[in-house]
Amino acid sequence: MSRPFDPFLYLVTDRALAGPRGVAETVRLALDGGVTLVQLREKALAHEPFVEEARRLREICHARGVPLIVNDDLAVAREAGADGVHLGQSDASVAQARETLGPDAIIGLSVESVEQAQAAAQLEIDYMAASPVFATPTKTDTALPLGLEGVRAIRRLTDKPLVAIGGINHANALEVLQAGADGLAVISAIMAAPDPRQAAREFHRLRSVH
Numbered sequence: 001m002s003r004p005f006d007p008f009l010y011l012v013t014d015r016a017l018a019g020p021r022g023v024a025e026t027v028r029l030a031l032d033g034g035v036t037l038v039q040l041r042e043k044a045l046a047h048e049p050f051v052e053e054a055r056r057l058r059e060i061c062h063a064r065g066v067p068l069i070v071n072d073d074l075a076v077a078r079e080a081g082a083d084g085v086h087l088g089q090s091d092a093s094v095a096q097a098r099e100t101l102g103p104d105a106i107i108g109l110s111v112e113s114v115e116q117a118q119a120a121a122q123l124e125i126d127y128m129a130a131s132p133v134f135a136t137p138t139k140t141d142t143a144l145p146l147g148l149e150g151v152r153a154i155r156r157l158t159d160k161p162l163v164a165i166g167g168i169n170h171a172n173a174l175e176v177l178q179a180g181a182d183g184l185a186v187i188s189a190i191m192a193a194p195d196p197r198q199a200a201r202e203f204h205r206l207r208s209v210h
């Protein structure tokens, strides 16, 4: 059984999009705006600075009672004392992640099709990410977008928390939730926003109307 987490507003970081404001400050502002889960996603950082950044973000997140997930890298997640890891279909296996991080770690898995979602039902994961829902310039090496119909189909296959990622913004977030997602995973709509606190607040508001 994993430690508790709230998938509703899941911020995935991006150093380039944060710009001179930096990742840590952007995350701080976004947490003030109501982000409920944070993933440190670093595709080009060496091991040591990645661990340092993860430790820094863990402090910031934990001060607000929010768990920190590390993208891809099990060793970084373990060394930094992160709360879990997010894996894609080509990353380390879920079994390896569970063995490395233990029974209470939060393990998330991207699913890019109904078939992958069916296979994921057998795995010891804590949430699924329907990926990508819409095409996005933030990540271009993705499978074809699932669309809202894909989110609905995956929703029917799992009782696990389901987050949706890819091209989610304030204009389409409500329909993503109405399609059955429990959470919105976003990068650019918060990381690149002129006011990340306000951007997070606007997503968070959907919780009461949904």
Ligand SMILES: Cc1ncc(COP(=O)(O)OP(=O)(O)O)c(N)n1
Pocket (backbone or CB within 6 Å): 010, 012, 039, 041, 071, 072, 086, 087, 088, 089, 090, 091, 108, 110, 129, 131, 139, 163, 165, 185
């Ligand atoms: C919440 C969430 N969903 C999906 C992804 C994408 O994971 P993956 O397919 O492994 O791609 P990379 O992020 O590693 O490029 C994610 N990171 N977070």
Ligand SMILES: Cc1ncsc1CCOP(=O)(O)O
Pocket (backbone or CB within 6 Å): 012, 131, 132, 135, 136, 137, 138, 139, 142, 165, 166, 167, 168, 185, 186, 187, 188, 189
């Ligand atoms: C990491 C990731 N995985 C699938 S789409 C995506 C990028 C999401 O970024 P944005 O919220 O800016 O579309």
Ligand SMILES: [Mg+2]
Pocket (backbone or CB within 6 Å): 071, 072, 086, 087, 088, 091
């Ligand atoms: Mg990955």
